[in-house]
Amino acid sequence: MINDVLVIGGGIAGIQAALDLAEMGVQVHMVEKLPSIGGKMAQLDKTFPTNDCAI
C-alpha cells in the first residue's frame, strides 16, 4: 500500500481535497494543466449568496 494520493485538477475542488489530505498528514501530488492553480473560481469576482470575494 502506497500512502500518497494524486489529485488531478487545481480548481476549488482539487485545492480543498489536497489541503484536507495534507492536513491529515497524507503526501499529496497535485497535477494542474494550466500554469497556475485556481481554476474557474479564480475568474469569478464575487460568490453567492454572500457576495464574498472569490480569490
Add this chain to the structure above:
Amino acid sequence: MLDVGRHPKINLLAYSEVEEVSGEVGAFQIRVKQKARYVNADLCTGCGSCAEKCPSIVVDAYNVGLGNRKAIFKYFPQGIPSVYTIDAPQCRQLGQGKKCGVCAKVCQANAIDYEQKERTLDLEVGAIILATGYEVFDPSVIPEYAYDRIANVVTALEFERLLSASGPTAGHLDRPSEIAMEKEIEALEKEHKKLDRQVKQLEEKHGKTSSEVLDAAKGGTSIEGVDVAGWASSAEKLHGIEAVLSELHRKKATTHAAKKLAFIQCVGSRDFRFNRFCSSYCCMHSVKEAMIAYEHDNDVSTSIFCMDLRAVGRGFEEYKLRGGKQANIRYVRGRVAEITEDEAKNPIVWYESTANRQVVHEVFDMVVLATACVPSHGTKKLADLFGVELERNGFFKTHPLAPLNTSRPGIFVCGCAQGPMDIPESVAQASSAAARAAELVAPARHLAVAAK
C-alpha cells in the same frame, strides 16, 4: 491557493498533464509530463519586468478573450506558483524563429531559459481524486441567440470579467461593441499619425501643399521632382481616415456604460437539442451578477428571463428576493425566442410574456447568456487513461449510493467533474473525497479492535 503552494505535504505540479496510468488501488503508477515554461521556476521572483517589455501581444484566456496579455505571462496576478511562463507558439524567439531575447535581457534573476525541456516524472500513489472541473458551453451553436454575431451578447463568464475590478475594464460596465470601437479608434489614430507625418515631411521638402498636389494629380499635370501619384494617394488616404475617425468619435460621444441588462437562463442546458440536465448554479450566478452590477452603478436595472428560477440551497431564496427588492431585478417568466440588434448595437430580446399572453420585444444595452456547465475538454481522454466510465452526459460516472466513487476502485471524483454544482457543494464533495482517499491510504487500520 497560497496554502497549496506552501504546504510541505503538497507536491504541486502545475503546467503538467498525466500521460500514463497503470497499477491498481493501493499502488497506481503514474507518469506525469511537466511542460516547459522556459522560465526557471526556482529563480523567477514573479516581478513581471519581462512581461512589461515583451513585444508579443496575445489574447488573454483568463479574461475570456476580452483583454490582452504578453507572450511571457502569469495566468492571473495572484496565480500560484507565482512564476512566469513563456507561451512558446506566441513567442518571437521560440515560436516564430525571430531574434528577440528581450525577456532574458531584462530578467534580473536570470530565470529565462530558452533551452528548457519538458520533464517526465514517475509517481506512485495509493488513491486518485479527479477534480477536473467543467467548461462553459459555447453558445455560438444556438442560432437564435446570435452570440457570434451580436457584440453585446456575452456569456456569464465574460460578464463576470467585465464586472471584476481586476478585469479588462476595471469593473466598469463598458459594452464590448464600445471596447471594439475604442480599439478601432486607437489603431486608426496610429495610422493617421504616421501618414500625417509622411505628408508633412513631403510638404516641407518640396514647399508645396497637399491640395496643390491633389489638383495636379486630378489635372494629370506633373511637378518636377515630385511623385505626384504617390503623394496624392497618401493625402487621399489621410482624408479618408480623418472622415472615418470623426464619424467614430461622433458615435463614441453618444455611447454610455451598460445600464439596462437582460439575463437569459438555461442557455444550452434544459434544452433537448444540447444538454437535458440543469446546470444548477446559473440561476444564482445571474442574480449575483445583477446585484454586483447594481452595486457598481445604482442606475442599472436587470431583467432575468427564465423558465423558473431555481434557488435551491441555503440562503438562496432570500438572496433571490433581496435581489428583486434591493437591486432592481425583475424576474420574467418566459423563454427568449430570439435576439436581434438595432443600429446602435443594442440587442433586442423577443420573448413571450406569459403574464400578458403576448409576444413582446424589448431593447437592452447588453444581454448575458447564463451558459451551461459542460464537461472539460479532456474528460473523455482522461476517462480512457484512468479506465473509468462516463455518464451519457459526459461527466464522470459515479455509484448512486457512493457518489464520490468512480467505476474503478481507488479513484474518486469531486466537484463539477461529476456534474454541475456550485462552490459550497464542490467544497463539501472535495472534503468528502479527501476523507475517502485518506481512509484508503491510512497506514494503520483495524489495529484497535476489541475481540467480541
